[in-house]
Each structure stands twice: as C-alpha cells, then as structure tokens.
Amino acid sequence: MSQIEILAENIKLARLLGVQPDELTYLKALDAGQLRSLRLRLTNSLFDETGASFRRVVTASKLLPNGMVALIGEKVFGAMLCARISGLMPPNRAYEIALKLPDAFLAKVSVELDPRSAREVIARMPADRVTAIAAILVERRDYVTMGRFVDYLSRDTIRQVMESIDDDTAILRTAFFVENKTALNDLVRLMPVERIRRLVILAGDERHDLWTEAVGLMSHVNDDWKRRIGDLAAEQDESVLSGLAHAAQRLRLWDSVLPIVGCMSESSQRKLAGLPVLASREVLDRVIAAADANGLWAAMLPLVGYMGADVRRTAAQVFEHLPQDTLQRLIAAAGALQLWPELIGILGDMDQAEQRNVVRLIGEQDEAVLMQLLEAVDRAGLWAAVLPLISLMGPEARKTAARVVPGLPPQVLQQLMDTANQLALWPTLLGILSNLPDTEQRQVAQLISAQPMPLLRGLLEAIHASGLWAELLQLLRHFDDAQLRRLAALLEGRDEQRHALLVAAQQQGPGLNARLADVLGTPAPP
Amino acid sequence: MSKPPAQTVHDELLLELGDPSGTSDSAFLDPLSAAEQGELLAAIRRTRRAQKNALDTAIDKGLGMAPLLLRGPLKRILFP
Numbered sequence: 001m002s003q004i005e006i007l008a009e010n011i012k013l014a015r016l017l018g019v020q021p022d023e024l025t026y027l028k029a030l031d032a033g034q035l036r037s038l039r040l041r042l043t044n045s046l047f048d049e050t051g052a053s054f055r056r057v058v059t060a061s062k063l064l065p066n067g068m069v070a071l072i073g074e075k076v077f078g079a080m081l082c083a084r085i086s087g088l089m090p091p092n093r094a095y096e097i098a099l100k101l102p103d104a105f106l107a108k109v110s111v112e113l114d115p116r117s118a119r120e121v122i123a124r125m126p127a128d129r130v131t132a133i134a135a136i137l138v139e140r141r142d143y144v145t146m147g148r149f150v151d152y153l154s155r156d157t158i159r160q161v162m163e164s165i166d167d168d169t170a171i172l173r174t175a176f177f178v179e180n181k182t183a184l185n186d187l188v189r190l191m192p193v194e195r196i197r198r199l200v201i202l203a204g205d206e207r208h209d210l211w212t213e214a215v216g217l218m219s220h221v222n223d224d225w226k227r228r229i230g231d232l233a234a235e236q237d238e239s240v241l242s243g244l245a246h247a248a249q250r251l252r253l254w255d256s257v258l259p260i261v262g263c264m265s266e267s268s269q270r271k272l273a274g275l276p277v278l279a280s281r282e283v284l285d286r287v288i289a290a291a292d293a294n295g296l297w298a299a300m301l302p303l304v305g306y307m308g309a310d311v312r313r314t315a316a317q318v319f320e321h322l323p324q325d326t327l328q329r330l331i332a333a334a335g336a337l338q339l340w341p342e343l344i345g346i347l348g349d350m351d352q353a354e355q356r357n358v359v360r361l362i363g364e365q366d367e368a369v370l371m372q373l374l375e376a377v378d379r380a381g382l383w384a385a386v387l388p389l390i391s392l393m394g395p396e397a398r399k400t401a402a403r404v405v406p407g408l409p410p411q412v413l414q415q416l417m418d419t420a421n422q423l424a425l426w427p428t429l430l431g432i433l434s435n436l437p438d439t440e441q442r443q444v445a446q447l448i449s450a451q452p453m454p455l456l457r458g459l460l461e462a463i464h465a466s467g468l469w470a471e472l473l474q475l476l477r478h479f480d481d482a483q484l485r486r487l488a489a490l491l492e493g494r495d496e497q498r499h500a501l502l503v504a505a506q507q508q509g510p511g512l513n514a515r516l517a518d519v520l521g522t523p524a525p526p
Numbered sequence: 527m528s529k530p531p532a533q534t535v536h537d538e539l540l541l542e543l544g545d546p547s548g549t550s551d552s553a554f555l556d557p558l559s560a561a562e563q564g565e566l567l568a569a570i571r572r573t574r575r576a577q578k579n580a581l582d583t584a585i586d587k588g589l590g591m592a593p594l595l596l597r598g599p600l601k602r603i604l605f606p
Contacts, residue, residue: 017573026565027558034554038543042570045544046577076591081584 002256002294004216005032008176013039015144016046047114050084058088066093070100079108087117094121103129107136111145115152122152127160134161138170146170147177150187159190168195168202172213181220188217188225193232200233204240211247219256226263234268238275241268245277254290262299266306273306284311284318292326297333301342316349319358327361335369340376348385356392363393370404378412383419387428402435405444413447421455426462434471445478449486457490464497469504477512484519491520535563542570 009032014021016039027035061069073082086094086109098106098121110133115122130153137146150158165171171191175184188196203214218229233240248257261272277283291300304315322330334343347355362373377386405413420429433444448459463472476484491498498520505513533541540552555563589601 017569018576019569026562029557029559029562030554031557034557037551037554038566041543041545042573045542046574048544049574050577050581072588076588078584078587080580081588084581 002032002219003252004212004219004256006035007212008032008216009035009039012144012177013042016042043114047084047087047117054081054085054088057085061085061089066096067100070097073097074101074105079105080112083109083112083114086121087114091118091120091124094118095124098125099129103132104136107133107140110137110149111142115148119152122149123154125153125157127154127157130157131161131164135164138165138167141170141173143170143173144177146174148179150174150178150183151180155186155190158187162187162190168199169208169210171195172199172203172210172217176213176216184217184220185222185225188221188229196229197232197236200229200240201236204233204236204243206243211244212251212253215244215247215253215256215260218260223263226260227265230260230264231268234264234271238271241272242275242277245272245275245283249277249283249286252286254287255294255296258287258290258294258296258299261303262296269303270306273303273311274308278303278307279311279314281314281318284315288315288318288322292322292329295333297330297339298337301334301339301346305342305345312346313349316346319346320350320354324361327358331358331361331365335365335372338372338376340373341380341382344377344380344382344385344389347389352392355389359389359392367404367407371407374404374408375412378408378415383416384423387416387419387423387425390428390432402432402440405432405436405440410447413444417448417451417455421458424458424462426459427466427468430463430468430471430475434474441474442478445475448475449479449483453486453490456487460487460490460494460497464500467500469500470508472501473504473508473512476516481515481519484515488519535560535567539563539567539570542567542574 010021010024010027013027013035014024017024027038030038064072073085077085082105086098089097101109106129134146137143153161162171175187178184178187191199199214199217202208203210218226221229233244244257248254261269264272272278278287287300287303291297304312307315319327319330330343334340347358350358362370365373374386377383405416408416416429420426433441436444448456451459459472463469476487479487491501502513502516502520505516536552536555539555543552545552558566585601
C-alpha cells in the first residue's frame with residue numbers, strides 16, 4: 001500500500017487513540033495494511049469491551065416508548081453512550097429511535113459510532129436527514145467521520161449529500177478517509193465532470209494544500225477514471241500538473257502518482273515529462289526509486305521517452321547509478337511488460353561503461369527473454385540502436401544472443417542484416433553469427449547467400465576493412481558451389497580482397513580451401 | 527506452586543487488542559520493536575482509561591436523574 005494510505009491510516013488511528021498523528025512516529029515501521037489491521041483490532045476490542053455491560057440497558061429500554069428512550073438518550077446519557085447502545089439494539093428499534101433524535105445529536109452520535117455495528121440503521125436513514133447531519137459534520141470539519149459512513153449509505157443518498165455540499169474541499173477531504181476505496185469509483189461517477197474539474201483546479205491551488213487528498217482520490221479510482229481525471233489535470237494551466245509533481249516530490253507520493261501518470265493519455269504524459277520540475281536530478285531519483293520499489297516501471301519508462309534530450313540524459317545518469325539488483329528488476333520488468341523499446345531508449349543515453357554493464361545483465365537473461373527482446377527491437381525498428389549495444393556484450397552473452405538469432409522469424413533476420421549493412425555493423429553481426437552452432441550457422445549462411453548483390457558487396461567491404469575473413473569463412477563453409485561462385489563474382493577486380501580470403505581459407509584447412517581455389521583460383525600476391 | 531510465566535510486552539499488547547490467547551494473526555505487529563510495542567501498549571491503555579472515564583461520567587450523569595437512593599442499585603443492575 002502507498003504512502004497516501006499510510007497517511008490516512010495514521011490519522012484514523014490517531015483519532016481512535018485520541019492523540020495527534022505526529023504522536024504516532026513510533027509506528028512508522030508499519031505499512032498501511034498493518035496500521036489498518038491494528039486499527040480494526042483496536043476498534044473491535046474497545047467496542048466489544050463495553051458491549052456486554054450495556055445489554056441490560058437495552059433490555060430495560062424496552063419498557064419505555066421510543067420517544068422517551070430518545071429523550072433520555074439525548075438529554076441524559078449523551079452521544080457516546082447512545083453510540084455504544086445503538087449497535088446492540090434491534091435495527092428496527094434503533095432506526096425508530098434515531099428518527100426521533102435531532103440532527104445535531106445524531107451528528108455527535110455518528111462521531112462515536114462504529115458504523116459496522118449499525119449498518120442497517122445507517123442504510124435506512126432518510127437522505128434528507130443524512131444530508132442535514134453531513135452539513136453539521138462539514139461545518140465541524142470532521143471528515144474522518146464522514147468518510148467512515150460512505151460505505152454504508154446508498155448511492156442515491158451519497159449523491160444528495162454531495163449535491164448539498166458546496167465546499168469542494170470537504171468532498172476531497174472526506175474521500176481521503178473512505179474505508180472501502182472501491183466506493184470512490186461510485187463517488188466520482190456521481191459527480192458532474194465540471195465538479196471533478198473544479199476539484200482538480202482546487203487541488204492545484206497551493207493555498208489549500210490538498211494534493212494529498214486529491215492524489216488519494218485519483219490513485220484509488222479505476223484506470224479509466226485515473227486517465228480521465230489525470231487528463232483533466234493536464235488540460236488545466238501548467239501550474240496544476242506542476243503542482244502535482246511538486247507535491248509528489250515533497251510528500252513522497254510518487255508511488256501513488258506514477259500509476260495515475262501511467263493511465264494518462266500520451267499527450268498528457270508528454271506535458272508532464274516536459275515540466276521543469278521533472279528535470280531535477282533529485283526528482284528523477286525519487287521517481288525512479290518509487291518505480292522500482294512499487295513495480296511501476298510500466299508507468300515510468302515511457303515517461304522518460306517523452307522527456308527532452310537533456311532531461312533524458314539526466315534520467316539516464318540516475319539509471320547508471322542504480323544498484324545491480326535494481327537493474328535486474330528493471331530488465332525483468334522490461335521483459336515481462338514488453339518495455340524493451342523504452343529501456344533501449346534509456347540505454348542509448350547512458351555512458352558506454354554503464355551501457356556495457358546493462359547489456360551484460362541483459363545478456364544474462366534466458367533465451368526466451370532475449371528472443372522477446374530482439375523481436376521487440378525489430379517491431380520498434382531499433383536495430384540501429386541495438387546492434388552497437390550487442391557488440392558491448394561479453395563473450396558469454398554474445399553466445400546467448402547468437403543462439404537466439406537463428407530462431408528469429410526470417411523477416412526479422414532480414415531486417416537485422418539490412419541494418420547491419422546500412423550502418424556498417426557487419427563486424428558486430430558476424431561476431432555474433434560466428435558463435436552459432438553448426439546447424440544454425442548453416443541456416444543463417446543460406447539466408448545470407450540469397451541476399452542481393454549490393455548487400456553482399458557491403459558485407460565483403462566490411463569484412464575486408466575489419467579483417468574478419470576467418471569469421472566469414474565460418475559461413476562460407478555452408479555455401480554450395482553456385483553460391484560460392486556468386487560471391488566470387490563480387491571479388492572480380494578486387495585482388496586484395498580475393499587474396500585475403502584465399503589466405504584465410506588456406507589457414508582453415510584443405511576442404512573449403514580447395515573449393516574456394518576452384519572458384520577463385522589460387523591465391524596470388526596482392 | 528510454580529509462578530506463571532512472565533508476560534512479554536507483545537503478550538500484553540495482544541491482550542489489549544482482544545486476543546488473550548494470541549491465536550489470531552498478529553503479524554502486523556512484527557515490524558515494531560519491543561520498545562515501540564511498549565509505547566503502543568501504553569497509548570492503548572490510556573485510550574481505554576479515557577474511554578472508561580467518559581462512559582462512567584455519562585452513566586453517572588444519567589443516573590443523576592434518578593433519586594439518590596436508587597442510583598447505586600440502578601447502576602449495578604443496568605451497568606454490571
């Protein structure tokens with residue numbers, strides 16, 4: 001659970017214990033779920049303790065008419081005692097008595113009541129009475145009590161209450177304390193879009209300091225509402241989105257804000273990514289830490305892609321300093337969530353030493369993950385970015401990458417070769433292919449042999465420039481004579497290359513040497 | 527007669543939370559040190575005392591409406 005939930009639980013528990021929230025610092029080791037468990041257990045314990053001793057009062061009250069019981073309850077016993085007793089009464093009777101009590105007194109009772117003990121009574125209360133009681137609670141700014149009752153009221157009653165409350169602050173603060181967070185979907189659904197827009201603008205007004213409550217609401221609604229409210233925020237003046245980011249930073253709410261961002265439209269995400277506040281190293285540190293700690297890479301990585309070049313470089317510097325285990329989680333998430341293009345984009349902004357480190361970690365993934373990576377790279381047209389990175393892999397990782405290559409669909413392999421040719425990356429590709437087992441090498445060799453002449457010409461030029469004739473020979477072993485003759489045609493008039501190939505073939509042994517000599521003739525001095 | 531085993535702060539806390547036998551899941555307390563559990567225990571006991579005082583005050587106030595001689599018996603009958 002998030003920091004937002006910890007804040008809400010802390011306030012609720014403090015209220016139960018009759019202390020200020022900042023007096024509970026000794027509970028900082030507990031997360032929101034643990035604080036909630038503690039609060040529920042304590043609530044049960046405190047209410048159960050007194051329950052048995054009040055049963056006789058309930059029994060005795062049967063001797064009196066409802067009106068008299070209501071009068072005695074209000075004038076004699078008071079709200080606290082009535083709250084304890086009401087939960088022990090048959091719901092019908094408690095309801096009849098409640099109807100006879102004034103709103104102001106019921107407001108006091110609701111502060112002391114455990115709503116779970118009187119759920120049927122609460123659900124039956126007429127909407128106009130609930131509305132009147134809510135108005136009193138709003139006036140007293142008792143949003144914790146209001147939030148506790150939301151779960152037990154009908155949606156129609158809630159709608160009437162919300163329509164009666166002009167104070168948007170009260171709506172946000174009440175929503176923050178709602179127990180069952182799924183009810184927040186209903187709450188926003190009951191509001192006209194114009195009111196939601198007002199809430200967003202209100203949150204963005206720094207005089208009210210309401211981002212905690214607003215983020216609390218936005219982070220608990222479903223993804224569709226997250227997107228709609230997030231986009232509403234992005235549509236407003238830049239100060240609104242900027243205020244959200246500043247609040248997330250100041251209050252450590254990125255764990256709640258990132259899921260909202262992840263649901264926003266691309267244009268809204270781009271707007272957020274372009275804000276000056278996100279250019280700060282400290283902010284990026286926290287955003288990335290929140291993404292890692294809460295498994296929010298899917299929301300975070302695309303955001304980096306939308307940043308300007310300078311900010312992306314700053315973000316890449318943060319990634320460069322991540323510990324190995326974080327990088328491993330990032331790579332695992334990239335694989336599981338199909339985020340390879342985003343990760344490769346960040347890799348491109350890292351310095352080469354760190355690129356090497358991340359690429360090494362990627363190379364340690366199993367073949368299925370690497371296969372998925374290479375297919376994603378192909379879909380995103382990222383071979384130009386990736387091939388140089390593969391050249392940074394250590395020998396073992398290159399062998400793994402090599403095992404993956406033959407399993408790629410033919411069109412992907414073709415794209416790989418086209419890119420290698422266009423960007424003069426044949427040495428990198430050959431480095432990978434020379435690690436292939438024999439059968440797979442044959443398969444790739446056949447594909448290469450069928451390439452058009454200009455591509456093969458590029459291959460020979462690159463091999464000559466980098467002295468990789470021995471690696472080429474690994475592939476030529478699998479060419480038949482016709483295929484060798486096709487290649488030989490490309491060497492006509494290029495004596496230096498022809499000679500280098502034949503010399504390398506001589507060093508490899510008699511078999512291929514003899515076949516090449518047949519096709520190309522004996523090596524002559526260049 | 528052997529002495530009963532000394533109760534730890536954790537045991538006392540479970541007792542205050544309505545689980546004297548310690549059978550229900552109390553893992554939510556695990557992250558707290560003994561000292562922190564001690565602070566929590568003290569806070570719960572203060573709350574319980576405050577709650578009892580408030581309820582006693584409300585009961586006494588209510589019984590104050592009854593004739594003086596009946597208050598004692600009424601309190602024993604209604605709030606045993």
